[in-house]
Amino acid sequence: MSMKLPFFKSKQPEQNDLELINVPNHVAIIMDGNGRWAKKRGLPRIAGHKEGMSVVRKITRVASNLNIKILTLYAFSTENWKRPKSEVDFLMKLPIDFLDIYLPEMIENNVRIETIGDFDTLPKSTKEAIQHAKDRTKDNDGLLLNFALNYGSRTEILRAIKHIVSDVSEKDLPVDELDEQFFAKYLYTEGLCDPDLLIRTSGEQRLSNFLLWQLAYTEFWFTDVYWPEFTEGIFKEALLDYQNRKRRYGGI
Ligand code: IPE
Ligand code: IPE
Numbered sequence: 001m002s003m004k005l006p007f008f009k010s011k012q013p014e015q016n017d018l019e020l021i022n023v024p025n026h027v028a029i030i031m032d033g034n035g036r037w038a039k040k041r042g043l044p045r046i047a048g049h050k051e052g053m054s055v056v057r058k059i060t061r062v063a064s065n066l067n068i069k070i071l072t073l074y075a076f077s078t079e080n081w082k083r084p085k086s087e088v089d090f091l092m093k094l095p096i097d098f099l100d101i102y103l104p105e106m107i108e109n110n111v112r113i114e115t116i117g118d119f120d121t122l123p124k125s126t127k128e129a130i131q132h133a134k135d136r137t138k139d140n141d142g143l144l145l146n147f148a149l150n151y152g153s154r155t156e157i158l159r160a161i162k163h164i165v166s167d168v169s170e171k172d173l174p175v176d177e178l179d180e181q182f183f184a185k186y187l188y189t190e191g192l193c194d195p196d197l198l199i200r201t202s203g204e205q206r207l208s209n210f211l212l213w214q215l216a217y218t219e220f221w222f223t224d225v226y227w228p229e230f231t232e233g234i235f236k237e238a239l240l241d242y243q244n245r246k247r248r249y250g251g252i
């Protein structure tokens with residue numbers, strides 16, 4: 001039996017047809033369009049990133065209220081280092097600002113914070129702020145808010161292969177044991193189910209090196225809206241669309 005209810009704690013409860021028993025376990029979002037949003041308003045690109053930060057908070061709250069288990073947000077790619085230093089510096093400071101403001105709320109709402117990507121090469125202050133948040137929220141069992149930060153899928157796959165090759169020789173692992181489950185344990189997403197739904201904002205329809213392995217059977221949903229103007233309503237639209245899809249995984 002399906003249950004149709006408005007969202008918990010929603011400020012303006014909307015009638016909608018979203019089924020609370022069929023929400024995706026794992027939603028991944030490519031939060032794109034911050035720069036264009038700012039440009040459209042005659043603002044510097046960093047104003048778009050700042051605005052995008054409050055949208056992260058808003059969507060985290062919605063996801064948590066809906067009992068989505070994992071929200072993976074693409075925040076910085078391994079290719080984003082190509083941007084001007086001033087923008088990169090701002091983006092590296094953003095997690096610090098985000099956690100300064102919202103960590104207490106995340107703790108209160110039982111959210112666990114984690115990251116995927118090359119954490120070690122992030123600036124020290126960024127790492128410290130995030131590590132603190134991870135430590136403070138590690139025992140929470142509500143929404144997993146998973147930031148893809150300094151993340152690139154090809155690097156992730158190569159890294160997995162290097163670890164496997166060294167484990168095969170050092171630990172004498174039989175190569176026959178290398179199946180999909182085994183391989184997935186070497187990825188940053190070890191232990192996480194694959195995303196059920198991928199959302200990309202800003203009109204671009206590409207993956208930009210995001211979760212190439214993990215998205216093999218994920219449902220994709222695109223919107224022209226820039227990330228800073230992404231709303232709870234648009235998020236629900238994506239979720240509703242997801243609920244109306246028939247996933248076949250190659251079957252019939
Ligand atoms: C997404 O917005 C945020 C990051 C990639 C860090 P962009 O900064 O890519 O914004 P556009 O795509 O240039 O508008
Ligand atoms: C993808 O957006 C990365 C993030 C959202 C963090 P980009 O703006 O970097 O992607 P491209 O360059 O348009 O493919």
Ligand code: MG
Nearest residue numbers: 032033034035
């Ligand atoms: Mg972009």
